[in-house]
Amino acid sequence: MLIKKPEEIKSGEITDESIYHNRRLFIRGAVLAATASATGLLYRKLASPGREKISNTPTPTSAESIANQTANQTGGYATPGGEKANDYDDITNYNNFYEFSTGKEEVAVKAKNFITRPWTVEVAGLVNKPRTFDLDDLLKIAPLEDRVYRFRCVEAWSMVIPWLGFPLQKLLDAVEPLSSAKYVQFFTLYDPKRMPNQRSAVLPWPYFEGLRMDEAMHPLTLLAAGLYGKALPPQNGAPLRLVVPWKYGYKSIKSIVKIQLTDKQPRTTWNDVAPDEYGFYSNVNPSVSHPRWSQANERRIGEWGRRDTLMFNGYADQVAGLYSGMDLKTNY
Amino acid sequence: MDIKFAKQIVFINSVVPIALLGWDAYHHRLGANPQEYVLHTTGTLTLVFLTLSLAVTPLRIALKLPWMIHLRRMFGLFAFFHAATHMLAYVWFDKSFKLTAIVKDTFDRPFIFLGMFAFIILIPLAVTSTNGMVRRLGGQNWNRLHKLAYVAAISGVLHYYLLVKADTRIPVTFGIVLGILLSYRLIKRYFPRLIQSTRS
Numbered sequence: 001m002l003i004k005k006p007e008e009i010k011s012g013e014i015t016d017e018s019i020y021h022n023r024r025l026f027i028r029g030a031v032l033a034a035t036a037s038a039t040g041l042l043y044r045k046l047a048s049p050g051r052e053k054i055s056n057t058p059t060p061t062s063a064e065s066i067a068n069q070t071a072n073q074t075g076g077y078a079t080p081g082g083e084k085a086n087d088y089d090d091i092t093n094y095n096n097f098y099e100f101s102t103g104k105e106e107v108a109v110k111a112k113n114f115i116t117r118p119w120t121v122e123v124a125g126l127v128n129k130p131r132t133f134d135l136d137d138l139l140k141i142a143p144l145e146d147r148v149y150r151f152r153c154v155e156a157w158s159m160v161i162p163w164l165g166f167p168l169q170k171l172l173d174a175v176e177p178l179s180s181a182k183y184v185q186f187f188t189l190y191d192p193k194r195m196p197n198q199r200s201a202v203l204p205w206p207y208f209e210g211l212r213m214d215e216a217m218h219p220l221t222l223l224a225a226g227l228y229g230k231a232l233p234p235q236n237g238a239p240l241r242l243v244v245p246w247k248y249g250y251k252s253i254k255s256i257v258k259i260q261l262t263d264k265q266p267r268t269t270w271n272d273v274a275p276d277e278y279g280f281y282s283n284v285n286p287s288v289s290h291p292r293w294s295q296a297n298e299r300r301i302g303e304w305g306r307r308d309t310l311m312f313n314g315y316a317d318q319v320a321g322l323y324s325g326m327d328l329k330t331n332y
Numbered sequence: 333m334d335i336k337f338a339k340q341i342v343f344i345n346s347v348v349p350i351a352l353l354g355w356d357a358y359h360h361r362l363g364a365n366p367q368e369y370v371l372h373t374t375g376t377l378t379l380v381f382l383t384l385s386l387a388v389t390p391l392r393i394a395l396k397l398p399w400m401i402h403l404r405r406m407f408g409l410f411a412f413f414h415a416a417t418h419m420l421a422y423v424w425f426d427k428s429f430k431l432t433a434i435v436k437d438t439f440d441r442p443f444i445f446l447g448m449f450a451f452i453i454l455i456p457l458a459v460t461s462t463n464g465m466v467r468r469l470g471g472q473n474w475n476r477l478h479k480l481a482y483v484a485a486i487s488g489v490l491h492y493y494l495l496v497k498a499d500t501r502i503p504v505t506f507g508i509v510l511g512i513l514l515s516y517r518l519i520k521r522y523f524p525r526l527i528q529s530t531r532s
Binding site for chain 1: 337340344348352353363365367368376425426428437440441443494495497498499
């Protein structure tokens with residue numbers, strides 16, 4: 001072991017004490033900054049506040065044709081009651097669409113390359129004229145209308161959305177339901193290559209939903225192909241979805257490929273998964289709580305406080321008659 | 333190891349997430365449902381810091397770094413801070429400070445009850461976190477009281493698990509990590525020989 005003799009280190013070479021401390025301080029500052037940045041990046045990666053601003057390139061071919069059919073909008077979009085429609089950005093960046101992601105803020109990102117052409121919709125079951133429609137033919141069945149509807153999610157948030165579509169009734173009329181047809185069942189596309197989260201087992205796939213015949217034929221029940229006068233972006237259920245404004249959002253099935261008319265009450269996905277939480281009817285009803293949250297009020301996206309939830313989401317005048325004599329507590 | 337510096341690093345890093353949350357809120361970058369975003373993020377952060385505080389003891393023994401014990405209180409207090417923020421977000425954003433609605437929610441819904449329960453447990457732990465309180469209670473009593481952190485963590489993870497609709501991956505992950513940390517303690521207690529250098 002070499003022991004240096006004292007004279008080998010000249011006093012001038014000894015690091016000045018203040019410099020020694022400065023360097024230590026500098027290194028510590030650098031370590032602090034580096035770890036804090038790493039933590040910051042980790043937070044950013046794990047917690048995505050959304051709003052990556054997915055600029056929506058509407059589905060290629062028929063975007064224009066849809067826009068052409070739109071009535072000219074003069075005074076913006078609002079419900080008959082005067083509730084203003086939510087921003088396009090909110091509607092297209094906050095979505096429940098488990099086929100892409102269970103994170104509402106992530107769906108837009110994961111779905112942005114979803115290809116929706118060519119697309120066919122098979123209408124089958126108890127009908128006189130079963131038929132597989134090419135989407136563009138289907139959209140010609142009836143003129144597309146702007147319909148500004150309240151949309152109420154079972155998770156107690158809501159929006160006002162200007163849909164573009166036509167009543168489901170028009171499609172059903174075109175295939176001539178048999179008198180034995182009592183219910184309608186709808187299926188979402190099953191294609192894990194295009195809907196990557198279908199590889200996970202969060203839900204049994206494909207997603208399916210159902211309506212009673214009179215609900216399906218109700219003039220409020222809409223087949224929507226667009227919103228805000230433009231083609232539906234993927235995250236909102238492109239290219240064709242159902243909109244049933246007086247029911248919780250999960251009834252309004254997205255990216256429909258098959259519609260089947262039946263004589264028995266069809267199964268529905270959420271009812272299969274958790275029958276005590278999600279019933280077949282799923283009408284918006286402030287007095288029937290979901291087991292895990294109250295349905296008495298809701299957060300309207302874009303508003304600070306909460307609103308009282310309205311019976312049938314405010315459409316009681318039009319639809320309450322469908323359920324007269326029914327106990328809505330047991331038929332939730 | 334310079335404990336003071338270690339504490340500084342941990343403190344600064346622990347502040348980063350809530351600071352970024354505040355920054356995003358200030359710039360209106362919390363997405364379409366900012367109230368829900370704050371609620372969920374603070375809830376998750378509570379569980380993160382509770383887990384960290386429970387990881388200190390096993391880690392310091394496994395890694396033979398006895399000084400790590402000095403970080404535990406800070407993790408615990410950060411857990412309490414986030415839990416309090418989470419609670420404030422809930423009573424404010426979700427319940428508009430309506431006491432009757434909060435009480436009804438608590439007794440109607442098991443997941444709310446578990447969350448409330450976990451938060452109430454954390455209060456005495458935070459209050460007795462000072463050196464003075466450790467002295468006043470006596471080490472053994474203090475240790476016994478602070479075992480409640482296990483109960484709070486279990487309730488907190490169950491609270492999260494019962495909340496989600498279908499995608500249980502994150503709460504289940506918290507549950508697995510917590511399970512490992514708690515089984516470590518069971519093993520240490522009943523089969524101490526399986527864990528070496530317990531004296532460190």
